[in-house]
Amino acid sequence: MSLLMDNQFGELPVDKSVDTKFFLESVAYLPLFFDCLGSKVFVPIKSDISGNITKIRSVYDKDPAKYATLQQIVESEKEAYGTEWPKVGATLALMWLKRGLRFIQILLQSLADGEKDENNPNLIRVNITKAYDQALKKYHGWLVQKIFKAALLAAPYKSDFIKALSKGQEVREEDCMASVRQFLINYTATVDAIYEMYTTLNAELDYSV
């Protein structure tokens, strides 16, 4: 599980604010996660997520002190943009990024919890579908949903996915899952905090693409 373990998320402070700099550093490795799925068809997803990260970083870089936490970015943009907000700037980028993060979280959690298709224990389609249904499906129109169903067929075997997560090393599934569980602690807390912030600040939209 080195891919994720090498780049763990930090523990949140009590006020659950998310430090922008640390967040950007940890999240920078997540696009690589989609390489673990092993097919070129996932390149557009990787680009989409990388684009979100770049957009948030470019806002942060303009004034690191002002944008020290993700909350400060979203709040500043709420003031700066009028009625355009929240469909704009880093607020929009983070709105979508958090869904990708949630997708990864639910997928890993489901694997760590041992959820599987008993007839095909080496497939991860049930885990991916669960993550997709909960994190993304409602934000996708029928066409993207249809494309998802096709792309699902390119999902790797569990053993290959675990090997990729472990940067090519053969590790025991149980060892990998122990690392996943460790990674998920701060990661899930961070993703939850971002979701809560969007609710609190009324920054969430539910249009579909």
Add this chain to the structure above:
Amino acid sequence: MSLLMDNQFGELPVDKSVDTKFFLESVAYLPLFFDCLGSKVFVPIKSDISGNITKIRSVYDKDPAKYATLQQIVESEKEAYGTEWPKVGATLALMWLKRGLRFIQILLQSLADGEKDENNPNLIRVNITKAYDQALKKYHGWLVQKIFKAALLAAPYKSDFIKALSKGQEVREEDCMASVRQFLINYTATVDAIYEMYTTLNAELDYSV
């Protein structure tokens, strides 16, 4: 037809060499062509093609005199890279880019020739499918082919496509098609020349993604 007409390709010299600078200038507008298809699902295609162009440009910018024509780029890379070539550098980028260019060419030619589904004269699926079958299908595995079939359902009506090509102006289909025919003259010659060059230099590969 202003999108394409405003950025016409130049006439080729007798030796059919393609001037890199002019080529890059003309081709820079083509990613916008995919916006004319009117759906966000075509964003990944636009990015793929933009990526090809960026890669060719970055090689050109290193030494504009050395890389004055596309042929010179491909020939230099053939010498510079050993057995890696042609799956490398601007040679690879242009190998894929030309397929996207061919796709656009066949689609526009088919529309200009009046090919249509008599039962659905305002759909362009037959034209897109023809272009896909001839330019791309064999380079796509079953999965991407399946995704194409789904994406095809997002293709615009002919009238909307023509309007988008005309930058939002309502023009008569016949006027638009006259411009398309004009555009296609040098465009097709350029695309043909690139294909010939790949054959001559043995730079073509037929693996699928």
